[in-house]
Structures are given as structure tokens and as C-alpha cells.
Amino acid sequence: MPPVTLQARRIYILPTASGVSAAALLFLMLLAGMNYANSLALMLCFMLCGVTLVSMHECHGMLSGLKLLRAEVDNTFAGRLGELQLYFDNAQTRVRAGLLLRSPGCAPSRFRLPPGGTQMVRVTFQAGARGRQRIERLELSSSAPLGLFRAWTWLHLPLEAIVYPAPGGARPLPARGGDALRGAWRSRVSGEEEWAWLRPLQDGDPPRSVAWKSYARGAPLLVAHYDAPAGVRRVLDFARLQGLPLEQRLSQLTQWVLDCERLGETYSLQLPQQSLQPGHGIAQQRACLEALGLYGQ
Amino acid sequence: MKARAIIADEPAVLPPQTVWLLLGGFLGAVLLNAHHTALWCLPLALGAVAWRARSLRVTPRLPARYLRTGVAGLLTLAVLVGFHTLNGIEAGSSLLVAMATLKLTETVHRRDWLIVLGAALFLLLAACLDGQALWLLPLYAAELWILCSALYGLGAGADAPPARALLRRSALSLAVALPFALLLFLFVPRLPGSFWALPQPNQAFTGLGDEMSPGSISQLTQSGDPALRVRFDGALPPAAERYWRGPVLHDFDGYTWRRHRADLGRAPPLQYQGPAYSYEITLEPNQHNILIALELPQGLPDTLPNAYPTFDYQLIAPAPVSRITSYRLQSYPQHRTDTPLSAAVRRLDLQLPSGRNPRSVELAHSLRSAADGDGPYVDAVLDYLRRGGFTYTLEPPLLNLDSVDDLLFRTHEGFCGHYASAFVMLMRAGGVPARVVTGYLGGIWNRYGEYLYITQSDAHAWAEVWLDGQGWVRVDPTAVVAPGRLTEELDDLLPAAAGGRRLLDSPWIVDAVQAWQGLNAWWQDEFVGFDFAKQLGLLGRFGVRNHELQALALLLAAGAGIWLALIAWGLRPRAQRSADDGLSRSWRALERKLRRVAAPRAAYECPTAYAERVGRARPELSATLAALARRYARLRYGPSVSRAQLEQFRRAVRLLRTPPRHPAR
Numbered sequence: 001m002p003p004v005t006l007q008a009r010r011i012y013i014l015p016t017a018s019g020v021s022a023a024a025l026l027f028l029m030l031l032a033g034m035n036y037a038n039s040l041a042l043m044l045c046f047m048l049c050g051v052t053l054v055s056m057h058e059c060h061g062m063l064s065g066l067k068l069l070r071a072e073v074d075n076t077f078a079g080r081l082g083e084l085q086l087y088f089d090n091a092q093t094r095v096r097a098g099l100l101l102r103s104p105g106c107a108p109s110r111f112r113l114p115p116g117g118t119q120m121v122r123v124t125f126q127a128g129a130r131g132r133q134r135i136e137r138l139e140l141s142s143s144a145p146l147g148l149f150r151a152w153t154w155l156h157l158p159l160e161a162i163v164y165p166a167p168g169g170a171r172p173l174p175a176r177g178g179d180a181l182r183g184a185w186r187s188r189v190s191g192e193e194e195w196a197w198l199r200p201l202q203d204g205d206p207p208r209s210v211a212w213k214s215y216a217r218g219a220p221l222l223v224a225h226y227d228a229p230a231g232v233r234r235v236l237d238f239a240r241l242q243g244l245p246l247e248q249r250l251s252q253l254t255q256w257v258l259d260c261e262r263l264g265e266t267y268s269l270q271l272p273q274q275s276l277q278p279g280h281g282i283a284q285q286r287a288c289l290e291a292l293g294l295y296g297q
Numbered sequence: 298m299k300a301r302a303i304i305a306d307e308p309a310v311l312p313p314q315t316v317w318l319l320l321g322g323f324l325g326a327v328l329l330n331a332h333h334t335a336l337w338c339l340p341l342a343l344g345a346v347a348w349r350a351r352s353l354r355v356t357p358r359l360p361a362r363y364l365r366t367g368v369a370g371l372l373t374l375a376v377l378v379g380f381h382t383l384n385g386i387e388a389g390s391s392l393l394v395a396m397a398t399l400k401l402t403e404t405v406h407r408r409d410w411l412i413v414l415g416a417a418l419f420l421l422l423a424a425c426l427d428g429q430a431l432w433l434l435p436l437y438a439a440e441l442w443i444l445c446s447a448l449y450g451l452g453a454g455a456d457a458p459p460a461r462a463l464l465r466r467s468a469l470s471l472a473v474a475l476p477f478a479l480l481l482f483l484f485v486p487r488l489p490g491s492f493w494a495l496p497q498p499n500q501a502f503t504g505l506g507d508e509m510s511p512g513s514i515s516q517l518t519q520s521g522d523p524a525l526r527v528r529f530d531g532a533l534p535p536a537a538e539r540y541w542r543g544p545v546l547h548d549f550d551g552y553t554w555r556r557h558r559a560d561l562g563r564a565p566p567l568q569y570q571g572p573a574y575s576y577e578i579t580l581e582p583n584q585h586n587i588l589i590a591l592e593l594p595q596g597l598p599d600t601l602p603n604a605y606p607t608f609d610y611q612l613i614a615p616a617p618v619s620r621i622t623s624y625r626l627q628s629y630p631q632h633r634t635d636t637p638l639s640a641a642v643r644r645l646d647l648q649l650p651s652g653r654n655p656r657s658v659e660l661a662h663s664l665r666s667a668a669d670g671d672g673p674y675v676d677a678v679l680d681y682l683r684r685g686g687f688t689y690t691l692e693p694p695l696l697n698l699d700s701v702d703d704l705l706f707r708t709h710e711g712f713c714g715h716y717a718s719a720f721v722m723l724m725r726a727g728g729v730p731a732r733v734v735t736g737y738l739g740g741i742w743n744r745y746g747e748y749l750y751i752t753q754s755d756a757h758a759w760a761e762v763w764l765d766g767q768g769w770v771r772v773d774p775t776a777v778v779a780p781g782r783l784t785e786e787l788d789d790l791l792p793a794a795a796g797g798r799r800l801l802d803s804p805w806i807v808d809a810v811q812a813w814q815g816l817n818a819w820w821q822d823e824f825v826g827f828d829f830a831k832q833l834g835l836l837g838r839f840g841v842r843n844h845e846l847q848a849l850a851l852l853l854a855a856g857a858g859i860w861l862a863l864i865a866w867g868l869r870p871r872a873q874r875s876a877d878d879g880l881s882r883s884w885r886a887l888e889r890k891l892r893r894v895a896a897p898r899a900a901y902e903c904p905t906a907y908a909e910r911v912g913r914a915r916p917e918l919s920a921t922l923a924a925l926a927r928r929y930a931r932l933r934y935g936p937s938v939s940r941a942q943l944e945q946f947r948r949a950v951r952l953l954r955t956p957p958r959h960p961a962r
Contacts, residue, residue, distance in 0.1 A: 018411055021415070022415075025415050025418065028419075029418075029419070029422050030485075031492065032422060033422070033425075034487065034488050034492070035488075035492045037488065037828055038425060038426050038429065039429065039482070039824050039825050039827050040426075040434075040437070040825065041422050042485070043478060043482055043824075044418075044421060044422055044425055044437070045422070046477070046479075046481040046482055046485070047441060047471065047474050047475065047478045048418065048474075049474075049478065049481060050471075050473070050474025050475065050478045051445055051448075051470050051474045053474070053477065053861075053864075054470045054474055054864065057861070057864050057865065058470075069899075069900055087901040089900065089901070097453060097456075098452075098453070098454075112456070118901070143452075144452060144453065145449055145466075146449065146451075146452040147407070147452045148452075210921065210949075210952070212921045212924030212925070213920060213924055215924050215928060215949065216923065216924035216925075216927035216928050216931075220945070221945065221948075221949060221952075
């Protein structure tokens with residue numbers, strides 16, 4: 001999605017309840033000033049009118065020209081709250097304050113953008129049934145600086161979340177199978193390679209061998225020696241869940257995928273007309289859950 | 298909709314600076330009204346502010362509801378008992394202080410604070426209605442500034458910036474609002490009258506009265522209060538012609554002169570001679586409805602269409618001059634009348650109380666029998682006053698009920714009123730119609746404001762006599778007793794009264810006082826006095842007539858539009874420059890290397906996200922890139938960075954190999 005700059009004419013603005021009260025107060029002041037033919041009182045009234053007007057402009061300016069760099073959506077499970085991440089950029093020299101981002105039916109997220117600041121804003125949305133879900137419009141609003149006016153705009157994003165089946169079901173995991181234990185001397189949990197031992201970097205060492213994770217943690221540049229990966233494997237098979245309705249089968253498979261990941265095990269998923277290779281880790285989980293979420297669609 | 302409701306009723310966890318601004322603004326508004334509100338208002342407000350300031354951050358425990366309602370009722374009653382009304386500025390602002398103070402004790406929500414703020418703004422308005430003097434302007438401006446800052450603080454809620462920033466913000470906003478406000482000030486239509494009847498201010502004004510007793514004028518001259526200001530279109534009349542005509546007195550009881558209320562028809566028409574003077578008078582409020590004018594005015598004042606002339610050349614306003622009033626006139630100091638005097642006026646201006654001032658009547662008869670005609674008789678009486686050993690003093694001895702006898706034959710000391718009274722009495726006793734004219738004489742030229750400034754100390758009384766063939770002729774008997782009175786300052790003539798004023802005679806003080814008076818006059822004329830008539834005048838200059846309101850609306854809209862455009866231009870978004878340093882250079886070197894591997898970093902991607910993306914595209918690099926990105930973040934945002942660490946980061950980046958993608962994968 002290309003960055004979107006909020007255009008002035010797509011921003012709506014109306015007085016708030018406080019703004020209407022303020023207008024009533026100003027009108028009373030005008031009446032009093034006119035009745036007494038009092039120049040100073042009229043001037044006071046007009047100054048306040050001016051300040052109100054300036055605040056209206058400032059309120060509009062809170063949104064106008066704001067840049068939405070990118071929006072991302074996290075997949076979620078049916079019936080739960082999902083999360084959107086929006087990246088905003090404030091290229092102007094004043095603070096954009098009192099910003100509220102809200103998807104229909106959910107609590108708003110408040111944030112402010114300092115001058116020149118970029119910020120990621122998380123906002124929740126309500127996930128519906130399993131499958132693809134289009135994210136409807138989001139409302140971005142602000143009533144800064146005085147709270148007398150409220151400016152808002154609608155963000156229509158080309159975003160689509162995949163809603164996974166809600167995990168559920170009490171059946172035990174299927175037994176391990178395949179080419180299970182290969183005699184690894186270390187138990188594997190995280191699914192990523194870990195080094196076995198380290199030595200300081202010498203000239204000529206290949207960059208691949210540098211222990212980058214330790215470097216990231218603050219250690220000097222070291223060279224790591226690795227072991228080969230190991231694991232066990234389970235087959236999560238749609239066909240073996242006979243006697244359950246479709247949605248419950250999918251829920252049970254979803255539950256199993258999550259369980260396998262929690263246990264750090266290698267697993268494969270068998271669906272009618274689709275089978276996923278054994279594997280583990282974030283990518284495998286995501287692939288399996290997406291397959292389950294989109295099953296039959 | 299729910300979200301909006303949540304925000305509006307959010308309990309106000311306001312930072313202390315906002316609460317201070319709110320409390321300070323409220324207290325300031327109460328102080329500005331302290332002089333005309335009920336006595337208990339200020340202590341009440343002070344107590345409430347102190348109580349609220351005690352617990353700045355937390356919401357205080359509120360007094361019980363029935364207690365608050367009861368106190369509100371009692372305070373309303375107190376206002377009602379004190380002022381006998383809830384209407385008008387005094388009672389209204391007292392009530393407002395009371396209610397806002399009560400509200401202050403129960404401020405929980407943002408809305409509550411907004412109500413207190415609104416009350417403070419209205420109190421400021423009440424102060425403006427009560428006094429528009431120039432010296433008050435800085436106070437009002439400061440108060441408005443504080444209240445606006447409080448409004449900004451309230452708008453920002455919990456994360457309000459420090460007070461200094463709030464003050465700066467609101468100052469900016471007010472500065473932007475000022476030209477807009479001036480535009481509205483000039484062009485929003487004013488009213489010729491008022492919507493509802495205004496309560497008359499129960500103030501006592503100093504000024505010329507409807508009657509004159511021996512000593513009343515000299516009392517008046519001890520007040521330095523302003524009486525009127527006059528701006529001339531062209532040249533000024535010579536000093537000896539600066540007679541400002543006020544109440545004309547006819548009825549005499551032997552001691553006191555009074556105005557004659559009955560209407561005796563039209564004044565004898567005048568043939569104007571000599572130079573004319575056009576001028577604008579700004580008259581201070583006073584207790585009667587006489588419009589002061591240079592002797593003798595032709596026509597009627599332009600801005601007071603209901604004013605009318607009387608049989609004795611006074612200009613009468615339809616209502617008492619209860620606020621500062623401006624009008625333009627033209628006067629001819631020289632004039633004559635051929636028309637004979639009407640019998641009614643002759644009778645009025647010849648009447649004398651029988652049996653009073655017998656020695657003076659005797660004197661008049663003897664002088665009259667020696668004189669040949671009315672003119673020589675006037676000269677004879679003036680001659681008598683010149684040679685009789687009379688002195689001019691501000692503190693003459695007290696006179697008994699036959700005041701003229703007492704002055705002429707016992708005390709021989711008097712002020713202008715005494716001599717005018719005696720002269721007119723002698724004239725009438727000698728058969729010449731005569732009357733006393735009170736008013737002002739002279740004035741001080743203010744070179745800053747270019748106007749003649751006339752104070753109550755310029756009050757004067759003179760006489761007018763009817764001479765057939767000439768009409769009413771002004772005779773100033775004071776001029777023969779104290780010839781300098783016409784050309785010199787009163788203070789110079791009266792050493793006794795000068796005492797304290799000599800101190801203020803140093804030239805720069807006089808100059809500063811004149812400058813300040815000039816500024817005040819400008820303020821009074823151009824700002825405070827900008828009313829319906831002046832607005833019409835201004836619009837007339839733009840070619841807009843009274844009925845051309847559409848054009849006026851258009852003008853207003855165009856002005857506002859231009860100003861809005863200027864604001865929009867001022868608020869347009871502006872780009873920022875990015876910082877640069879060694880670390881950024883290393884990081885850019887990394888990005889250059891990775892350009893061969895993946896799409897360049899997008900503006901929205903932070904280094905970590907970028908490294909993740911490239912890592913997904915080239916898994917063999919992912920660990921390396923994630924590590925470099927984390928290290929970069931540590932160096933960029935971590936506590937402190939040594940040169941060696943930066944150097945090692947540069948080396949790590951150099952170490953990175955980005956081989957082209959293997960054809961098999």
C-alpha cells in the first residue's frame with residue numbers, strides 16, 4: 001500500500017458539545033456588549049471568537065497532511081479481537097495531539113505525534129467468522145487543542161485479515177510418527193539453530209559463521225560452531241477426525257497446531273486436497289492456520 | 298458515539314500547571330470585579346481557590362449535595378438582600394462569583410472546569426462593562442491571556458505541556474485572533490439603542506448644576522475632573538472667545554440663581570458675523586441634559602438628532618448625558634439680532650425678588666439715572682466694579698441671604714459667580730434684561746491629542762444683557778475685577794489655591810501628563826466611543842450607506858476569508874531535516890549493500906523491520922541482519938556509545954557479504 005496523505009477536503013469538522021456551549025456564551029457576550037454599547041466588551045467577545053476560530057483551524061490541522069505510511073493487520077482467531085498496526089508520519093513542525101483511532105465497535109487508541117515523528121499505532125478490531133475478513137473503515141479523529149471542535153476522517157484501507165478457526169476440542173494429539181529421533185544430543189525448542197561453541201573472530205572467517213545473535217546482545221564479534229537440527233514429527237490429519245462436524249474438526253486441528261508449536265514439535269497437516277510438509281516454527285504455524293482458516297473458501 | 302461520550306465525561310486528571318492557570322484565571326476575574334461585587338465575594342472566592350489548590354492532583358472529596366444546594370440558595374438570597382435585584386452588573390457579577398465558587402468546589406469532570414472557565418470569562422466581560430479606562434486595558438489583556446492558556450491546558454487534558462508552553466501557545470493564538478477581532482470590531486453592525494433597558498448608574502458626577510449660589514462655582518473649580526474635550530477642524534478661537542456655554546440661569550431669590558423650566562418659545566434669530574468655528578465636543582457624563590457648546594452655536598449637533606434649542610440658546614439633549622457623548626457643532630462668537638425681545642422673556646429677565654438687596658437696588662437706580670441709555674449703564678456698572686476695590690479669590694467669606702448687598706458693601710471679595718450674580722442683579726434693577734450664564738472658560742491645549750482639554754476647574758459664570766439693536770450681549774464682570782482671567786490659567790491668578798500643584802509643574806511631568814491624556818483621549822474617541830454613528834461614518838467612507846448591509850456582509854466575509862487564508866498559510870505543514878552522523882553513515886552503507894538483495898528500505902520501515910523483511914527474502918542473511926539491526930538500535934538509542942563500538946559496527950557492516958542469489962534457489 002502506498003503512503004496516504006490525509007487531504008484537507010476529506011476531513012470533516014463540527015463543534016463538540018463544549019463548542020456549542022462556547023458559541024452560546026459568545027452570543028450572550030455579544031448581546032451584552034451590544035446592549036451596553038460597550039466597545040471593550042465587544043472586543044473581548046471578538047477576541048474569543050478569533051481564538052475559537054484559530055482553534056478550529058488548529059483542530060483541522062491535527063489531521064490535515066498527516067501521512068499514513070503503511071497499515072498491517074495480524075491474523076486472528078474467530079470471535080477474538082484482532083490487531084491492526086498503522087504507521088503514521090508527522091512531517092510538520094507542530095505536535096499532532098489528541099489523536100484517536102478507532103475501528104467500529106472497539107475502544108479507541110489514543111496517540112500523539114511529535115514534530116517529525118513516526119509512530120506505530122495499534123488498534124483492535126473485532127474478528128468475525130473463519131475466513132477472509134475485510135477491514136472496514138477506521139475513524140481517525142482529534143478534538144485538540146481546545147476540545148471545542150472535533151475533526152475526523154475515515155481511513156479506507158485495502159486490508160484483509162485471515163480469521164483462523166477458533167481453537168477448541170479436547171482430543172489428544174495424534175501419536176508421533178515418521179523418521180523421528182535422529183539422536184540429537186540437545187533438545188530443540190525454539191526451532192532455530194543454536195551454536196555449540198564460540199571463538200573470537202579472525203580475519204578470513206566467513207561472515208556466516210559469526211555469532212550474530214551474541215553480537216546483537218552486546219558481545220564482541222565471535223565465530224560460532226553449529227549443530228545440525230533435530231526433531232520429532234506428528235501428522236495432523238483431517239481425515240482422522242471422523243464423526244465431528246466440519247467446523248469442529250477445523251477447530252480441533254487448530255488446537256493441535258497450537259499445541260505442537262507449544263511443545264516445539266515438528267508436524268505436518270493433512271487436509272482433503274491439501275497437505276502441508278512437515279515443519280515447525282512461526283512460518284509452519286502460519287501456513288497451517290491459514291490453510292485451516294481458508295479451508296473450503 | 299460512545300467514544301465521544303467517554304472523552305467528554307472523562308474525569309479531569311489535570312496536571313498542576315493547568316489547575317494553577319484555571320485557579321489563577323478565576324481569581325483574577327474575581328479581583329477585577331472586586332470593587333463592585335458584594336463584600337463577601339472576594340473572601341469566598343479566595344477560600345474556595347485555596348481549598349481547591351490544596352488538592353491539585355487528586356479529586357477532592359465533595360461536600361454533600363444538600364449542603365451545596367443549601368449554600369447556593371443562601372448566597373442567592375444574600376445577593377438579593379444586598380442589591381434588591383439579581384439584574385444589573387453589580388448583582389449579576391456577585392451572583393456569578395458565588396455560583397462559580399460553588400462550582401469550583403465540585404470540579405470533577407472536564408465539563409465542570411469548562412463551566413468555571415466560562416464564568417471567569419463572563420466576569421471579565423462584566424469588568425469590561427463596568428470600566429473601559431485605558432489603564433485597565435493591560436489588566437484585562439493579562440486576564441484574557443491567562444484564561445486562554447487555561448483553556449489550552451484544559452484542552453490538552455492529562456498531557457498538557459508546562460505552563461510556559463501553554464502561555465506561549467495562547468499568546469500566539471491571541472496574536473492571530475487580534476486582527477480578526479479588529480475586523481469584527483469595525484464591521485459587525487452596532488445598535489443605535491439597546492435591547493433591554495439599562496439600569497442607570499447611581500454615580501454622582503461633578504459638573505455645572507441647575508442652580509448657582511455664592512460659592513458653588515468655586516467649589517467646582519477645586520475638582521480636576523475632565524469636563525469636555527474639543528477638537529477643532531481649523532483654527533482655534535482666540536483665548537478671549539473660548540466661552541463654553543452651559544446652563545443659563547434666570548430665576549433669582551436674592552441668594553440663588555436657578556434655571557427657568559418653562560418654554561418661552563423660540564430664541565431671537567441671530568445674524569452671524571465674523572469667523573465660524575467647526576469643532577467636535579466629547580462631553581463627559583454629567584447630571585443634566587445640557588449640551589455644552591461654544592458661544593453661540595448655529596444649528597443642532599449632528600449625532601444627536603433629538604436634541605433641541607431653547608429660547609436662551611441652550612442645546613438640550615433628550616436624555617441626561619449619562620455616558621461620554623460626542624457631537625459636532627459650528628459656532629459664531631460674533632452675532633447680532635434685530636428682532637425685538639419677546640415680552641415674556643423681558644419680564645422673566647427683569648424680575649427681582651421684592652425687598653431683597655435694597656442697597657444694591659438703590660445703587661442701581663443712582664447709576665441708572667446718571668447714565669444715558671442701556672449701553673452707558675452697563676459701562677457704568679462695570680466701571681463701579683473695576684474701581685470699587687474688589688478682589689478675585691477662590692475662598693471668599695460667607696455671604697448672608699442678601700448676597701449682593703453683602704458682596705458690594707461689606708466683603709468686596711468674590712469669585713466669578715459672585716460678580717456675575719451681582720452684575721445681573723444690578724442690570725435688572727436698572728431695567729436692562731439680563732441673565733447669568735454658567736459654563737467653562739478657556740481650556741488647555743493638548744499637543745499630543747491636538748484638542749482643547751477643559752476640566753471642571755475651568756468652570757465659570759458670566760452675564761448676558763439685552764441691548765436693543767444688538768441682541769443678547771455677553772458681559773463678563775470677572776474680566777474687569779481680574780483682567781487676567783481670560784488669558785491666564787486660573788492657578789496663576791489664585792496664589793492661595795496653587796500650593797500643591799507647583800510640585801507638578803516641572804516641564805517633563807506636564808509633558809508626560811499631556812501625553813497620557815492625549816492617549817486616553819484617543820482611546821476614548823476611537824475605541825470606547827466607536828458607536829453606531831461612528832460606524833456609519835466609517836462605512837460611509839467606504840461608500841456604504843445605512844441600507845447597504847449586503848455589501849457590508851460581503852466585506853465582512855471577504856475580510857474573514859482573507860484572514861482565514863493567511864492562517865491556513867501560516868499553519869501549512871513543513872518538512873523537517875534529518876540528522877546525520879557516523880552511525881547513520883554506516884547504516885546507509887549497509888542499506889546500499891542490501892540493495893542488491895532486496896527492495897530498498899521504505900520510509901515506514903524501522904531498521905529492525907527492514908532487517909526482518911530482507912531476512913525473509915534471504916534466510917541465510919536473516920540472523921546477521923537481525924543482529925546488525927538490533928546492534929544499531931542499541932547504539933542509536935542505548936545509554937552511551939564509545940568510538941570503538943561505532944568502529945566495530947562499521948567493521949561488522951563491512952564484513953557482511955551479499956552474494957547474488959544462487960540460481961538453484
